[in-house]
Every structure is written in C-alpha cells, then in structure tokens.
Amino acid sequence: MFTFVRSPGRQHQATLDRVHAAADTATRIVEQQMRGRVGPVDLAVASSSGMWDLVADAHRPMFGRQDPRVWQHDLHAYGTTTITATGVLVVINAQACRGRQDEIDKTLLHELTHALQFNRSGARPLIESSIANNYGIAPMTEREVAAANRQVDADERDAARMERHHRQLAQSI
Structure with a gap:
C-alpha cells in the first residue's frame, strides 16, 4: 500500500523506524474511523526544508512548477499531504517530530486522514484548482x-x- 519515496539522514532514524512500524496500523484505524479508503500513498520522512522540496517535486509533472517557497510557510509543521500525478504524497517532518513517538503517531493519523479525504470522489478537482x-x-x-x-x-x-487515536495506534504496534 505504501511506497516510501525518501528518507532523511541517520539522525532521524527513530522517526523513520516508527513511521515504518506504524503506517499500516494507522491506515486501518483511519479507514475504520472515517469509513473510507486511504488508497495508495507515497510516504516520505524528510527534514523541514526537504518536506517542501518533496511537495514542489510532486507538483512539477502536474503544474510545471517546482518552487518550494510557495509552500514553505511553516518549517515547523509536523507533516503535510498533497496530491501527485499518480495519487497522494504524505510527508512526515522528522525534525519537527524529533523521534517523539506520540507526535509521529498523531502526525501519521492526521496526514493519512488527509490522504483518505483527497481520495474521495470529487475531491481531486478542488485540490488541483x-x-x-x-x-x-x-x-x-x-x-x-x-x-x-x-x-x-x-x-x-x-x-x-483523528489524532486522538494515537494511544490506540501505540498499543496496536
């Protein structure tokens, strides 16, 4: 279900390991609670600035633009979700989460909820616009x-x- 598209350096290995361990369970929780399907997701763990570079790179094939400054409004965001030419990209900000399990879990649940929302019928045209x-x-x-x-x-x-389910996620892994 997940394609891991980028990982940060070794200093953020704990965040990467937690995302790998929690992604499938977090998806099941989101799908059960939201009564929908997350669908295929490209999942990345990146540094604060690298997160916005990934968003800009994901948009280049669709919009011909790749300026991360358009999105770099919050270097402290825990994560972000956007559409890509082939689906959805979820990026977890390893620097903001700093290996804290509860923040990683909350962010994963939050961003996977957006992935589900973006995959709903009729959602994509509004996001593209x-x-x-x-x-x-x-x-x-x-x-x-x-x-x-x-x-x-x-x-x-x-x-x-959806973030309130982070304890359920932690207990399920």
Missing part, C-alpha cells in the same frame, strides 16, 4: 477560494480529531 491558484497558474474567484477554504477547514477538523 487550489494548487493551480497558489502557483498563480489559474486564479480562482473569491467565491471559489471561500468554498475551498471551507473544505480545508472541515478536512483539518476531521484530521485533528
């Missing part, structure tokens, strides 16, 4: 931006609620 707007390729109207922001807010609330 939002990304194209962020790159300045195809600006959205104010109304479209407001609708996209409402969806992002709803998705974030769902993902934040």
